[in-house]
Amino acid sequence: MRQGSSFAFVGFRLVWDSIMVFRRLMNTPAGLLLGNSGLSGRKAARLGAALMLAGVLAACQADEFTAGPNKAQQPVSASIKRKMNDLNMSSTSPIMIRIFKEESALEVWKQTRTGKYQLLDEFEICKWSGKLGPKFKEGDRQAPEGFYEITPALMNPNSSYHLAFNLGYPNSYDRSHGRTGSHLMVHGACSSRGCYAMTDEQVQDIYALARDSFKGGQRSFQVQAFPFRMTPENMARHRDSEHMEFWKMLKTGYDHFEITQTPPQISVCEKKYVFDATTLVEGVPFRASAKCPDYQVSPSIATAVASKQRRDNEKYQQLAARFDARDERQKRWEERSNRLAEALGGGEDDTNPAVATAETAAPDVQPAAETATAAVPAEAAPAAQRRPGSAVETAFAPQDQSGGSSVGSFFKRWVPFGPKASEEGAGVGPIETEVVPDTKPN
Structure with a gap:
């Protein structure tokens, strides 16, 4: 049954049940007494309408979004389906998610039939907790930043927050820096204690897109969590932040995706992220806290990323x-x-x-x-x-x-502008100026 049809059916049932309750009430002794109380037909009708309205309103106090008992199996909304058709996307093609704290935005990117990814939809994050910057320890109520891989095992169809998936924090980078935390998720219910909280309706679509991508063979999808859109303007505005070096590293991964329009391969070595890297000796792994093995990045990608970073700098x-x-x-x-x-x-x-x-x-x-x-x-x-x-x-x-x-x-x-004068100075020093008034014309 389509979502709109189910809503209409629920509304009809609410009205019908209210009518049945009113009829049963009128057949009770109290109802017969009410009917014999001298009320006119018009007044009795008004009373019945009020009882029906009260029943409908009481029933509407449930959750903001109700998808039924099989919420984890609900299809994506009709609007998302139309966008996928317009963008030449299969319903089961791979996805990728980008999160931007400052803009309170969650983007879902999806692979088209050309192999490249395009932005499918952007959702407004309902709530996120903490401030700009990474998560450091359990209990700091800080939403994480970094690159995370979501597997089917991290999906939670029985979440108390409607639907959810775990970010997998801490990842290997976080662990190499001794960072701690657990149960950091993207979920519904619009309530956050270190998570990225969406509305139930939003997470219903996000969850369905992830579920369908797994059905299509995607083994994991990537979540890239940033403090803000990694543009030169935003980097310059936050140039004095203690997290700037960390953000510059995140920006490199951001730039890889901007150039290739495919999620970068994420590795960690020497306690730092490495993007789209392939070891020169086959079988030598990247280890988060160990020295980086000899590796290379595709010359075409490396050149394009370096050019972008030069312009941005x-x-x-x-x-x-x-x-x-x-x-x-x-x-x-x-x-x-x-x-x-x-x-x-x-x-x-x-x-x-x-x-x-x-x-x-x-x-x-x-x-x-x-x-x-x-x-x-x-x-x-x-x-x-x-x-x-x-x-x-x-x-x-x-x-x-x-x-x-x-x-x-x-x-x-x-002087009706400017900040209030400081009251701490005890003396008055000489007044100096570097501005010389222009000479008046003759």
Whole structure:
């Protein structure tokens, strides 16, 4: 039975059962008493409708998505079937999954009949826990990052969270670094304690796609979990993160897939990921904590990946310089604003209006040298995309809501922008400026 038809049937049964309950009620002594109570036909009909509506609403308090007792065997939705037909995909062809924390996105890629993979669908992650960065230990409620292989043994058709599959954390890379954790999954129920949680309806399709790929002969499918889309813009925005070296390694695997459009072969040696590598001596294995054996990567793949990484690095350097210059301008602006606030609030009579005007110049005015360095489109640095309500456990420092001193209040009356003046400085130093007002035209 099709999913839409089953829903219609359930709705019909709810209404019919409510009618039967109402008829039985009217045949009871209480119902006969109600019928003989002098209610008009119209009032009695209204009462019956209210009872029927109450029965329907009570029945709708069940789970958000109900697939029946055989939920693990349900086919994919009609919309997914149409997309597979449009993209020339077999229902049992292999799949691959990519996860992006910051964007709260889960992508399902599927092999077409040409042998390459195409994006089949993108699902919005309902909740994920922790913050950007890998998982380190059991109980830190951190969703993992890395490359994981999902076998049929890791599928859970009887999950308490509708349907689920285990990521297989910790993998050989995680174990080589002493990382611990268990039961890290992609599941339904929209509840996360270190997992990637979807809605029941979403995980129903994801689970069905994985199940069908195993039926088609795929022995395992790959899950690539990233902190964000590994673009130069995002790498530059997070350039000061303690996890940058780890993310650069993940980006290499990301680039392999972007170039080849097939999941890279994952190996681990010397406690690092190695992608699409083949040992030069047949039968010599990769061992996670041991020295890497002699290996090679296909020259065509290695050349293409190196070219992409060179372009990305050039853009990264440009963006990093631009962001550093912006941060430095902001820092200088805050320092000057604080000094000016102290001077104005301290009642100095010899404050030079010209200096004050120069000091309050907009902080985004960029010197010529910095402009030349930062010749990058403004849209190259998008704001972080995080779905409101996602379970990202991070700390936010509350803003100071105190009334402030007379220094800050006086400064607000004169300069209606910029941060509040620091109240820690005891003395007022000389006010300096690097900005010279333009000469007025004659």
